[in-house]
Amino acid sequence: MCEQEAKQLFSAMVSELNKAEQIALCGHVMPDGDCLGAMLALGLALRQMGKKVVFYSPDPVPELYAFLPCADEIHVELEQQCQFDLFVSVDCSVPDRLGHFQVLLGRAGRVAVLDHHTGSVPFGNTYLNLPVCAATGEIVYDLLRWLPVLVDEDIATCLYVAIVTDTGSFSYDNTGSLTHLRAAELLKLGVKAAWINKRLYEEKPLVSLQVLSTVLQSLELSGCGRVAWMFMQRDTLHRLNATDEHVDGLVNYPRLIKGVELALFFREIEDGKYKVSLRSKYYLDVNKLATLFGGGGHPRAAGCVMEGNLEDVKHQLLQAALPFLKDE
Amino acid sequence: MCEQEAKQLFSAMVSELNKAEQIALCGHVMPDGDCLGAMLALGLALRQMGKKVVFYSPDPVPELYAFLPCADEIHVELEQQCQFDLFVSVDCSVPDRLGHFQVLLGRAGRVAVLDHHTGSVPFGNTYLNLPVCAATGEIVYDLLRWLPVLVDEDIATCLYVAIVTDTGSFSYDNTGSLTHLRAAELLKLGVKAAWINKRLYEEKPLVSLQVLSTVLQSLELSGCGRVAWMFMQRDTLHRLNATDEHVDGLVNYPRLIKGVELALFFREIEDGKYKVSLRSKYYLDVNKLATLFGGGGHPRAAGCVMEGNLEDVKHQLLQAALPFLKDE
Numbered sequence: 001m002c003e004q005e006a007k008q009l010f011s012a013m014v015s016e017l018n019k020a021e022q023i024a025l026c027g028h029v030m031p032d033g034d035c036l037g038a039m040l041a042l043g044l045a046l047r048q049m050g051k052k053v054v055f056y057s058p059d060p061v062p063e064l065y066a067f068l069p070c071a072d073e074i075h076v077e078l079e080q081q082c083q084f085d086l087f088v089s090v091d092c093s094v095p096d097r098l099g100h101f102q103v104l105l106g107r108a109g110r111v112a113v114l115d116h117h118t119g120s121v122p123f124g125n126t127y128l129n130l131p132v133c134a135a136t137g138e139i140v141y142d143l144l145r146w147l148p149v150l151v152d153e154d155i156a157t158c159l160y161v162a163i164v165t166d167t168g169s170f171s172y173d174n175t176g177s178l179t180h181l182r183a184a185e186l187l188k189l190g191v192k193a194a195w196i197n198k199r200l201y202e203e204k205p206l207v208s209l210q211v212l213s214t215v216l217q218s219l220e221l222s223g224c225g226r227v228a229w230m231f232m233q234r235d236t237l238h239r240l241n242a243t244d245e246h247v248d249g250l251v252n253y254p255r256l257i258k259g260v261e262l263a264l265f266f267r268e269i270e271d272g273k274y275k276v277s278l279r280s281k282y283y284l285d286v287n288k289l290a291t292l293f294g295g296g297g298h299p300r301a302a303g304c305v306m307e308g309n310l311e312d313v314k315h316q317l318l319q320a321a322l323p324f325l326k327d328e
Numbered sequence: 329m330c331e332q333e334a335k336q337l338f339s340a341m342v343s344e345l346n347k348a349e350q351i352a353l354c355g356h357v358m359p360d361g362d363c364l365g366a367m368l369a370l371g372l373a374l375r376q377m378g379k380k381v382v383f384y385s386p387d388p389v390p391e392l393y394a395f396l397p398c399a400d401e402i403h404v405e406l407e408q409q410c411q412f413d414l415f416v417s418v419d420c421s422v423p424d425r426l427g428h429f430q431v432l433l434g435r436a437g438r439v440a441v442l443d444h445h446t447g448s449v450p451f452g453n454t455y456l457n458l459p460v461c462a463a464t465g466e467i468v469y470d471l472l473r474w475l476p477v478l479v480d481e482d483i484a485t486c487l488y489v490a491i492v493t494d495t496g497s498f499s500y501d502n503t504g505s506l507t508h509l510r511a512a513e514l515l516k517l518g519v520k521a522a523w524i525n526k527r528l529y530e531e532k533p534l535v536s537l538q539v540l541s542t543v544l545q546s547l548e549l550s551g552c553g554r555v556a557w558m559f560m561q562r563d564t565l566h567r568l569n570a571t572d573e574h575v576d577g578l579v580n581y582p583r584l585i586k587g588v589e590l591a592l593f594f595r596e597i598e599d600g601k602y603k604v605s606l607r608s609k610y611y612l613d614v615n616k617l618a619t620l621f622g623g624g625g626h627p628r629a630a631g632c633v634m635e636g637n638l639e640d641v642k643h644q645l646l647q648a649a650l651p652f653l654k655d656e
Contacts, residue, residue, distance in 0.1 A: 168525075169497040169499060170497060170498050170511070170521070171497060171521070171522065171525035171529070172522055173522035175515070176515060177513070177515040177516040178512070179512075180508040180509070180511040180512035180515060181508070181509070181512045183498070183508040184505045184506070184507075184508035184512065185505070187503070187504060187505040187508060193498070193499070193501075193503055194499065194500055194501035194503065195501075195610075197496075197499035198609060198610065201499070201584070202583060202584050202609060203584075203585075203587075204584045204585060205585075205586055206547075206556075206585050206586070209544060209547055209582075209584065209585060210547070212544060213541065213544035213547065216537060216541035216544065219537055219538070219541065221534055228534075253537060255530060256529075256530050256531075256532045256537065257532060257533075257534050257537060258531040258532055258533055258534070259531075281526060281530060282523075282526065
């Protein structure tokens with residue numbers, strides 16, 4: 001893309017932001033690093049321009065991201081007296097995913113959308129959705145070039161967190177050459193990347209490792225070696241005094257095994273009812289597989305809920321998975 | 329550094345490589361991704377220039393790196409009839425770490441050293457050691473700019489593996505702005521980064537996870553929450569049919585815990601004898617701590633061997649660690 005085309009791409013958003021004086025920024029439910037990082041970076045930049053900025057998140061900021069500059073200024077509840085002439089939906093292009101802040105869409109003078117997720121229907125006055133970007137933080141990074149803003153260390157830190165979390169530390173296939181170029185620039189601006197990575201990935205609650213230890217004991221591998229699974233009974237969380245957040249990501253462990261294409265995690269949520277997380281490594285479309293059981297998701301990460309005892313549920317899923325596995 | 333200075337920095341090495349016709353490349357004992365990636369990238373480039381290249385490694389190539397282009401051409405044994413006029417020590421500037429290939433230093437017409445490790449004494453005819461680089465792969469990347477070589481996908485893949493492994497996926501504090509710039513260029517050259525990351529980090533032997541599961545059950549946290557440890561008894565490996573390589577990196581798990589600065593892993597190697605791995609997160613100098621028990625290493629990763637029963641050994645280490653921990 002040439003300079004002229006890039007400027008064109010951002011012009012409507014730039015003009016929308018320039019015009020507004022009081023701006024509300026809001027991310028999606030269950031905010032992640034990209035959502036929060038992109039929102040805070042944009043807000044800090046707009047404040048530099050003299051705008052009045054309010055941050056909203058329909059769900060509380062996970063403690064993991066509390067170190068982000070101004071994370072403590074993010075409102076979870078709506079203040080009735082709050083006034084603004086522009087509402088920006090950040091990392092979110094599905095109104096439902098704004099949670100209870102969806103009501104603000106009707107109350108705002110103007111609405112802008114800034115996102116990189118696919119599959120949404122455009123809404124608002126200005127809609128900029130670039131799925132080619134690995135993170136909304138990448139879009140904000142580019143956007144700031146066209147605003148009268150100095151990208152300081154705080155803004156750069158927010159953008160780095162957005163990018164590093166949504167690319168799996170530059171390992172997912174959404175990571176492009178431009179992703180690394182942007183990271184290079186952010187490091188030059190003073191981002192303490194090593195410290196941030198420790199904050200993000202080496203500050204887990206003890207109970208997370210206790211849950212991991214317990215669940216790993218259930219790890220099994222199919223005869224063919226291409227499917228691996230683990231399970232967790234309902235009382236485990238209670239016994240360990242753990243909550244849902246400590247279970248996040250456990251399904252990635254069976255995927256780590258050599259030769260495994262399909263990883264499954266069965267979690268009992270009620271008597272005879274299992275929430276199943278499905279992950280694949282190179283080729284298997286777990287979205288299609290989960291659809292067979294009324295679930296869905298993405299090609300490499302999906303989920304469904306199944307009823308029956310553990311052995312039946314497992315057997316059903318493994319049988320259904322067989323046609324999806326390539327002969328090797 | 330300006331272009332002229334950069335050219336100057338590499339000029340002796342460039343001239344050494346240009347002059348030679350038959351070149352032996354050799355890495356260090358227990359080769360890692362940087363050692364192998366840098367060596368293979370340089371060798372492939374030299375072959376493009378019409379040179380005859382032989383690859384040596386004092387220890388076998390770990391299966392993890394078998395996917396590297398030409399990894400199967402790396403010799404572990406010395407062929408007596410082998411002739412060469414230049415020997416290049418890659419990622420290694422301590423002759424001892426060339427293992428049994430150290431003898432080649434005396435048999436080569438010329439010797440060159442290409443490395444990024446600190447603390448060595450220069451040897452050979454041309455010595456290029458740049459500790460400012462995160463990986464020897466970064467030095468080879470820069471070096472290739474001054475050689476009549478087209479960096480193809482194979483060479484780029486080797487360089488990417490060198491860089492991604494020695495920077496902990498761009499997370500360690502050796503990762504600089506230039507590291508990301510080089511990665512950006514390598515991705516542009518066709519490196520399949522996502523696939524490589526899966527090969528490197530998601531193809532573990534099942535037994536590694538079984539060892540992890542067993543050892544995690546021993547996880548404990550000190551009263552102050554700043555020290556965490558795990559241990560492994562001698563029969564565990566035998567019982568799980570595991571080997572040393574399956575234990576690598578386990579000490580990183582206690583370090584993942586929030587608030588933990590010092591992580592310890594006690595591994596029984598003989599009756600009443602423990603090999604202790606020490607890791608720290610932000611500030612504690614584990615090299616100094618390990619030195620108190622006759623060991624050593626780096627400020628964030630060190631080791632020592634201690635005698636006694638597990639409780640005594642643990643108590644001694646924890647007592648010694650106290651003065652190293654900051655009051656919080």
